[in-house]
Amino acid sequence: MRLNTAIATVAALLVSTAASAELPALEKKDQYTVGFAQTESNNPWRIAQTKSFQDTAESCNWNLVYTDAAGSAAKQVADVDSMIAQGVDAIFLPPREEQPLLPAVLRAKAAGIPVFLVDRSVDASVAKAGEDYVTFMGSDFIDQGRRAAEWLIANSDGTEVIVELEGTTGSSPANDRKKGFDDAVAGQSGMTIVASQSGDFARDKGRQVMETLLQSHPDVTVVYAHNDEMAIGAIQALEAAGRKPGEDVTLVSIDGTRDALQAIIDGKLGVSVESAPFFGPIACDTMKAYAAGDEVPAWVKVEDRIFTKENAADHVADAY
Ligand code: AHR
Secondary structure, three states, X not given: OOHHHHHHHHHHHHHHHHHHHOOOOOOOOOOEEEEEEEOOOOOHHHXXXXXXXXXXXXXXXXXXXXXXXXXXXXXXHHHHHHHHHHOOOEEEEOOOOOOOOHHHHHHHHHOOOOEEEEOOOOOOOOOOEOOOEOEEEEOOHHHHHHHHHHHHHHOOOOOEEEEEEEOOOOOHHHHHHHHHHHHXXXXXXXXXXXXXXXXXXXXXHHHHHHHHHHHHOOOOOEEEEOXXXXXXXXXXXXXXXXXXXXXXXXXXXXXXXXXXXXXXXXXXXXEEEEOOOOOHHHHHHHHHHHXXXXXXOOEEEOOOOEEOOOOHHHHHHHOO
């Protein structure tokens, strides 16, 4: 290769590397076509999140392209690809699982469409906020698990046989809520997690898994569910087996749904650490800031409350 050609090739490579490290720009305009690729709609949390985006579409003047992956990561990938093909201005994505959605995020970037991750993240060792997607908007899931464990530790005599109902396998909330809780109880010599199994963040799956785990672990004294829907399913399984949730089994959970707050008021659920689903207004503000060229942090953090018997009655009417 002649010297001039070699220099030109290296220069071209440097330019393309620099370009691929840059996020796609978003021009300032009055109306945007915005994609929101929902994971599923089988629980109150997802329904509240979708409603928040739909309400915001009106107030933020979005033409909203909404899809529902119906619990399939493969469909969610196809949904994002379809939004890319339609040439939407921006994509808001709660990736159902950390790995399978990665290529779709990178394809959107390559197509010049900025992606904003909402509530769930992708594998941080492969794709990074500020480089591959604009930002992650969401809660601290590790902290949620830790706060659930701290409530348990403060409300226990110290000896517990714990069953854990995990969320969707491979999802960031399941990974992080497990880490936060498990690390906190690991320091408690009397507390043992005897089983940990996925209930896919779904009420009926949570009920079925709890029924099975009760057979092998009838001595269970604590159920930690990664979301309220599985906690409600576990309450149903425990009651069907003649157990008394809130009396002989303590339940701790995450989300802050209306059913969970009612279960706290009824004395069946001990705590629900909030995971707020109302992302629409945050999405509108963050997108506007990005289009204006303002610095957008890698993590737009959502602060969560905690619901116990001390305050559940004050919040149940406003819950979703
Ligand atoms: O990613 C957030 C989790 O996903 C919520 O806790 C759960 O209810 C939802 O399905």
